[in-house]
Every structure is written in structure tokens, then in C-alpha cells.
């Protein structure tokens with residue numbers, strides 16, 4: 001059975017005018033996070049209690065720093081799309097809804113930038 | 127967003143349901159996702175502290191190894207494994223599989239057991255016990 005009008009199909013948009021992209025990106029990031037999360041836990045276990053120099057040199061490997069950044073950035077992206085769904089489910093006051101969304105997205109962007117700069121610094125210097 | 131205040135029908139009130147395993151698992155999925163998101167500032171702070179130098183790294187270690195820090199880390203370990211396992215369950219639903227009632231309960235039990243075991247194994251490893 002088809003629930004979508006021919007026009008909606010033609011344009012590829014859903015009722016929120018952004019089509020499937022939000023839902024789809026949430027799933028794509030979820031799939032990417034399966035190996036990334038496992039890698040992250042495994043890696044952190046590897047240098048628990050290690051001296052500073054060892055940890056910094058670990059980030060000096062391009063593979064480690066790339067995967068760490070992928071993990072952080074994909075987590076933030078996935079988590080932020082997830083929190084958006086939660087906010088839209090429970091917060092029905094428009095001002096509060098938009099305010100919280102901006103807060104979550106803005107803060108996620110800030111975290112993303114700090115993570116990129118911190119890890120890149122070690123990747124380049126270390 | 128534009129019809130946020132419209133009179134669309136609401137789902138029935140939660141209070142009319144009796145507690146079931148599947149519903150508890152679903153709530154924990156949402157809870158663990160939000161809890162993991164609350165962990166991202168700590169993760170980024172940790173990366174920042176490592177980058178900032180040996181003293182800052184040492185300070186971060188002290189906070190994280192405080193009993194309260196350990197408790198949070200334990201929570202994040204379980205959350206990451208639970209959310210990962212149950213997330214895979216979600217992805218199967220998204221491709222239309224696993225909706226039979228018996229399968230729902232079985233996959234739910236598998237998620238609880240596997241994520242608990244992974245959490246236990248990680249912490250035994252962290253304390254050098256395995």
C-alpha cells in the first residue's frame with residue numbers, strides 16, 4: 001500500500017519537507033558506530049593508566065587519530081540527531097523546542113571543533 | 127515543525143500499560159542514548175587535557191579515577207554496549223525483521239545478557255583481572 005501522494009514521491013520529501021534525510025543519516029551513523037564504538041573501548045582499555053608521553057604518541061599515529069576523530073564526530077552527529085527526536089517527542093512549546101535544539105546543535109558543534117583541534121594538534125606534533 | 131501545535135491524535139497515555147520487558151528495554155535505549163550524549167563533553171574534555179600537557183592529563187586521570195568518576199565510566203561502559211546491541215536490534219526492525227512477539231522477547235534477552243557480559247569483561251580487563 002502506498003501512503004505517499006504522487007507529488008510527495010516525485011519530490012522525495014516527507015511531511016517535514018526534508019524527506020528521509022534525518023532518519024536515514026541517523027541509521028547510517030548508527031551502522032558506522034558499531035565498529036567505531038568497539039574500537040574505541042578496545043583502544044582506551046589499551047592505554048588505561050599509561051604515562052602522558054605514551055598516550056600522546058598513540059595519537060601521533062594517523063590511523064589512531066583519524067579513527068578517534070571519526071568516533072567523536074560520528075557520535076556527536078548521531079547523538080545530536082537522536083536528541084532532536086527526543087526533544088521533538090516531548091517538548092511541544094515552540095520557543096523551548098527551538099531553543100533546546102539550537103543549544104544541543106550549537107554545543108555539539110563546539111565540542112566537534114575542540115575535538116578536531118586537540119586531536120590534530122597531537123597528530124601533527126606527536 | 128510547523129504543525130507542532132495542531133490537534134493531531136496523541137498516543138494513549140503510558141499509565142494504561144502494565145510493565146513489560148520490551149517496553150523497559152525501549153526506555154533504556156533512549157536513556158542510554160541520552161546518557162552517552164551527556165558523556166561527549168567529558169570525552170572531548172579528556173582529549174583536550176591530553177593535548178594540554180602532562181599535568182593536565184594527570185589531573186584528568188585523577189577526576190576520572192575518583193570513585194564517582196569510576197561510577198560514571200561504568201555507566202557509560204554499560205550504556206555504550208547496551209545501546210550498541212539494542213541499536214543492532216533496532217536496525218533489524220528497520221529492515222522489517224524480528225517483529226514476531228517471541229523473537230522480540232528473545233532478542234531483548236540476548237541484548238541484556240550480551241551487553242552485561244561485555245561490560246563485565248571490559249571492567250575485569252580494566253582492573254587487569256583477565
Ligand code: HEM
Pocket residue numbers: 026027030031033034037075076078079080081082083085086155156157158159160162163166206209210211213214216217
Ligand atoms: C554502537 C553504536 C550505536 C548504534 C548501533 C546506535 C543505534 C541507534 C539507533 C538505531 C537509534 C534509533 C532508535 C529509535 O528509532 O528510537 C539510536 C538512537 C539514539 N542514539 Fe544511538 N547508536 C549507537 C551509538 C550511539 C552513541 C555513541 C550515542 C551518543 C553519543 C548515541 C545516542 C543516541 C541517542 C541520543 C538516540 C535517540 C534515542 C531515542 O530516540 O530514543 N548512540 N541509536
